[in-house]
Amino acid sequence: MSTSFQHIMPITFDSGEEGPHLLILAGVHGDELEPVQVGLKLTTQLAGAIKIRKGTLTIVPIVNRPAYKNKSRTAEDGLDLARTFPGRKEGSKTEQIAWEISQLIRSVDFLIDMHTGGKTYEIYPLSGYVLHRDEKILEIQRTMATTFGLPVQWGTSPELNGRTISVARDAGIPAIYTEYGGGGQQNEEIVEVLYEGCLRVLVELKMIPDRKMHSPEPQYIVEDTREASGHLQIMYPSPLKGDFITHAQLGAMVKKGDLIGEVHDSKAGKGVEISAREDGLLFLIRRRPFVNKNEATAGILPITQPGTITLP
Numbered sequence: 001m002s003t004s005f006q007h008i009m010p011i012t013f014d015s016g017e018e019g020p021h022l023l024i025l026a027g028v029h030g031d032e033l034e035p036v037q038v039g040l041k042l043t044t045q046l047a048g049a050i051k052i053r054k055g056t057l058t059i060v061p062i063v064n065r066p067a068y069k070n071k072s073r074t075a076e077d078g079l080d081l082a083r084t085f086p087g088r089k090e091g092s093k094t095e096q097i098a099w100e101i102s103q104l105i106r107s108v109d110f111l112i113d114m115h116t117g118g119k120t121y122e123i124y125p126l127s128g129y130v131l132h133r134d135e136k137i138l139e140i141q142r143t144m145a146t147t148f149g150l151p152v153q154w155g156t157s158p159e160l161n162g163r164t165i166s167v168a169r170d171a172g173i174p175a176i177y178t179e180y181g182g183g184g185q186q187n188e189e190i191v192e193v194l195y196e197g198c199l200r201v202l203v204e205l206k207m208i209p210d211r212k213m214h215s216p217e218p219q220y221i222v223e224d225t226r227e228a229s230g231h232l233q234i235m236y237p238s239p240l241k242g243d244f245i246t247h248a249q250l251g252a253m254v255k256k257g258d259l260i261g262e263v264h265d266s267k268a269g270k271g272v273e274i275s276a277r278e279d280g281l282l283f284l285i286r287r288r289p290f291v292n293k294n295e296a297t298a299g300i301l302p303i304t305q306p307g308t309i310t311l312p
């Protein structure tokens with residue numbers, strides 16, 4: 001299959017035995033570094049120490065190579081790949097990458113797409129999925145997210161388009177994405193956690209032997225059908241252009257009215273406070289100080305104790 005692609009370089013491990021075909025993607029955004037390391041580590045391990053015994057695993061460790069080369073979120077055409085799916089065969093580079101990845105997604109049985117907050121945001125570890133209208137697919141996605149083992153599980157609007165998970169949704173393929181870390185630094189611990197998460201899913205699908213790994217229960221499960229849920233870039237928008245200063249801790253439980261941060265307008269010599277509008281888990285915080293008007297500064301998941309919450 002890889003010969004038919006111009007831009008992406010899938011690496012396939014075929015057990016020769018019947019079984020599921022799992023696709024693992026990393027590097028949809030070029031400034032999200034840990035997932036790429038996970039993809040490369042998996043590729044090395046599966047070529048040596050770990051053998052696939054059932055089904056097929058395909059890994060694309062660096063989906064968006066032109067963006068990754070520049071360590072930027074997007075390629076030169078400026079299109080956000082995660083808003084461009086399913087893409088166009090004869091489009092710009094980002095559109096062509098989206099088109100190729102879409103072909104790949106439609107050819108598999110399960111999808112994991114790993115992200116971080118990139119240079120701009122830091123994100124508390126979470127596994128996400130769309131609240132698929134097909135209850136069977138939704139249940140498999142919940143199981144995949146639980147198996148992956150990150151502390152927050154987030155089901156979001158099935159209406160979000162342009163993403164790998166929306167291509168999977170339309171093709172009826174169970175899919176999850178993960179978000180963890182970011183903010184411009186590389187974190188070895190994140191690589192390890194994501195790597196183990198991938199192995200857990202491989203064990204769950206019986207593609208590799210049981211590794212007797214502990215699968216932690218997610219502490220917080222949020223299922224949110226509201227239309228824009230899952231759209232990180234619109235959360236707690238900055239009221240003005242300026243410099244953002246954080247006053248809260250990622251992963252903290254905040255109360256309505258708590259100070260999250262402030263945006264300073266140096267020219268006007270004034271700051272505007274950004275406060276929590278709800279009680280919940282601060283799962284997203286801006287790490288790039290410069291902020292344009294309406295860009296996200298923070299994100300709160302309205303859950304106050306471990307367990308499941310369904311919104312609205």
Ligand SMILES: [Zn+2]
Nearest residue numbers: 029032115116
């Ligand atoms: Zn991303």
